[in-house]
């Protein structure tokens with residue numbers, strides 16, 4: 310059966326109710342209204358990349374759980390086209406615009422209280438979709454243009470699958486600047502697997518995300534987070550990380566050819 314040609318512009322217009330975007334201390338939560346097509350597209354793309362070079366089992370983070378394991382990861386950079394990359398830029402762009410209109414551009418107080426948004430702001434500003442962002446705290450940026458370019462190009466797209474006590478302990482996404490996660494399957498299909506955040510690994514206040522199918526979470530990669538063990542069923546998450554130039558090639562996570570963004 311032939312798959313229907315996929316129209317991303319309909320995502321841009323219809324998919325998210327930005328008024329429902331919520332800003333928590335450690336992450337942003339965006340409700341997805343109709344993600345079925347997009348998620349189906351991504352998971353069928355993933356089916357092209359299940360060979361050894363694209364997938365592995367990973368386990369990391371500080372774990373206090375016995376008999377637990379990590380997750381299976383499929384690296385999708387090779388298997389999705391530029392529209393998918395652009396889609397994530399769109400997401401980030403609108404998240405920032407919405408953030409800005411809800412909070413005002415980061416003052417030093419809000420920066421402390423919420424997330425370090427200056428990096429994100431700089432990134433977003435080069436996104437043509439983020440037309441509402443006008444001001445820019447450039448004072449601390451030495452090579453702004455290059456930094457922006459690097460950030461936009463260097464992202465990783467990973468499909469994660471947790472089962473049989475799969476979990477990830479407390480960690481930060483050390484190579485990433487900003488991380489996006491989308492829950493791919495219905496939370497009724499698994500038990501456990503809660504995603505929790507705290508500002509640092511010493512912070513005693515833990516925020517547990519309410520993560521529904523198709524929802525998007527965005528966090529500063531320096532924010533500590535963990536995934537509790539999946540007790541039953543399978544939990545699937547799409548994770549996009551925005552890295553600095555060259556880092557992901559150096560560690561062999563994805564190849565340089567995967568990073569070229571064609572905006573035409």
Ligand SMILES: O=C(O)CCC(=O)C(=O)O
Nearest residue numbers: 469482490504536546548
């Ligand atoms: O599975 C998740 O929700 C988050 C995964 C994660 O934190 C990571 O891959 O670094």
Ligand SMILES: [Fe+2]
Nearest residue numbers: 480481482534
């Ligand atoms: Fe992480």
